[in-house]
Amino acid sequence: MKKRLIIPGVDQKLLIKDAAKLLPNPSRRLFLRGAASLGALTILTGCDIVDEDSAENVLRYVSTFNDRVQAAIFQPQKLAPVYPESMVTKPFPFNAYYSEDEAPEIDGESYKLEVAGLVDNKKSWTLPELYALPQERQITRHICVEGWSAIGDWTGTRLSDFLKRVGADLTAKYVYFICKEGYSNTIDMPTALHPQTLMVFKFGNEILPRRYGYPACRPSSATRTPSTLSPWR
Amino acid sequence: MTVQTISTQTIPVHDGATIHPGWVRIGHWINAIAMIVMIGSGWQIYNASPLFDFTFPRGITLGEWLGGALLWHFAAMWLLVVNGIVYVTLGLVTGRFRRKLLPIYPSDVLHDVGAAFTGKLSHDNISVYNSVQKLLYAGVLLAGAVAVFSGLSIWKPVQFQELTALFGGYDFARYVHFAAMACIVGFLVVHVTLAILVPTTIKAMVVGK
Structure with a gap:
């Protein structure tokens, strides 16, 4: 029921929900064991070419560099393609690290969206208050970090409008979402302010079902790969 | 009268000249490493959402899981692309590609x-x-x-x-x-x-x- 929207300069976690289920052992060094595949080269050179620490450092360094490249490529006003209603993927895939019947049950009556961080107005939002916000419908392609994609029919309020409404510091770096099922995620501010980033209340003109993150979810389907549908619970 | 056989061309076997200039060799091996990393990590990424009815055995993939594989893939891509641009540019500018790779006739193939x-x-x-x-x-x-x-x-x-x-x-x-x-x-x-x-x-x- 409780969820918070915070806007600190939080480091973006590399752990991605969609991948969490593939994760064999979170405490292990995650990037490098597969480096054993370079075994052939190791044999050829007769030395251990992949030193774990230095390889990991290089990967982190390049990843940070890639963040900057992506920020530079990002055009705030460039819109993702939209599709006719007939092209909406039915059924829209359910994809989480838990099964569909394990999706959190939320009581809409007592639901509150908590807002925290670099915002002027930290009042919590009830569901009727959220539903009263101006809404628009967008049919866009959701592209998952795993590779699959599906066209969704989203109705909700623009996250940018909401952030302005609560007096968020729009120069902050990230918007941080804490979700009921424990999966939390950040998006960078330019993505948060994109006109196709919605706080979604309806899918296909019906109130968002539990499996898609009732009562509210945030698809950044428009501009982001990996794009995430973190339910706001 | 002498009978000449022309069925086998007489081409000097090794005249000691350089076959592959340095930029070709360096580019080739950088590309080999980049390709192996791209393919191995790409297979791991594929496994997260397979296009076909099979996945790649984990032992031959790189990155351990999707997140790790993406880091490898998006790191090695720079190696591949920067090296590739240099290699292709030199291949075109020096005329090596034209000299070595062209023409290609189907009948010869x-x-x-x-x-x-x-x-x-x-x-x-x-x-x-x-x-x-x-x-x-x-x-x-x-x-x-x-x-x-x-x-x-x-x-x-x-x-x-x-x-x-x-x-x-x-x-x-x-x-x-x-x-x-x-x-x-x-x-x-x-x-x-x-x-x-x-x-x-x-x-x-x-x-x-």
Whole structure:
């Protein structure tokens, strides 16, 4: 029921929900064991070419560099393609690290969206208050970090409008979402302010079902790969 | 009266000249490393959402899981692309591609394929490529370019949406990317096998002669 929207300069976690289920052992060094595949080269050179620490450092360094490249490529006003209603993927895939019947049950009556961080107005939002916000419908392609994609029919309020409404510091770096099922995620501010980033209340003109993150979810389907549908619970 | 046989061309076997200049050799081995990393991590990424009814065995993939594989893939892509740009630019500017890879005539390719399978293909002069080699080397360059551009269209399907559309949309672009990989892997199998069968080619790619 409780969820918070915070806007600190939080480091973006590399752990991605969609991948969490593939994760064999979170405490292990995650990037490098597969480096054993370079075994052939190791044999050829007769030395251990992949030193774990230095390889990991290089990967982190390049990843940070890639963040900057992506920020530079990002055009705030460039819109993702939209599709006719007939092209909406039915059924829209359910994809989480838990099964569909394990999706959190939320009581809409007592639901509150908590807002925290670099915002002027930290009042919590009830569901009727959220539903009263101006809404628009967008049919866009959701592209998952795993590779699959599906066209969704989203109705909700623009996250940018909401952030302005609560007096968020729009120069902050990230918007941080804490979700009921424990999966939390950040998006960078330019993505948060994109006109196709919605706080979604309806899918296909019906109130968002539990499996898609009732009562509210945030698809950044428009501009982001990996794009995430973190339910706001 | 003397009878001349002209069935075998007399080509100097090794005149000591450099077969592969330094930039070719350096570019080749950087590309080899980048390709192995891209393919291994790409297979792991594929496994997260397979296009076909199979996944790649974990032992031959790189990155351990999707998140790790993405880090490898998006790191090695710079190596691949920067090296590729330098290599292709030099290949075009120096005229090496034109000299070594062109022209390619289908009849020659057929002839050389037949010769290869009957053991009659000469490897006496490894500085001159036969038609099959020309076709494969030119083809793998093309496959590499398709892999890079389809990869870009998958990486940024909104920012580069025109490119994504060119590849038939996001979902189809994944198949194109896969097909390009499959071509490159197919090339690698043939290429490595033949290099091992004719080891002087490996020496030439290491020391230049």
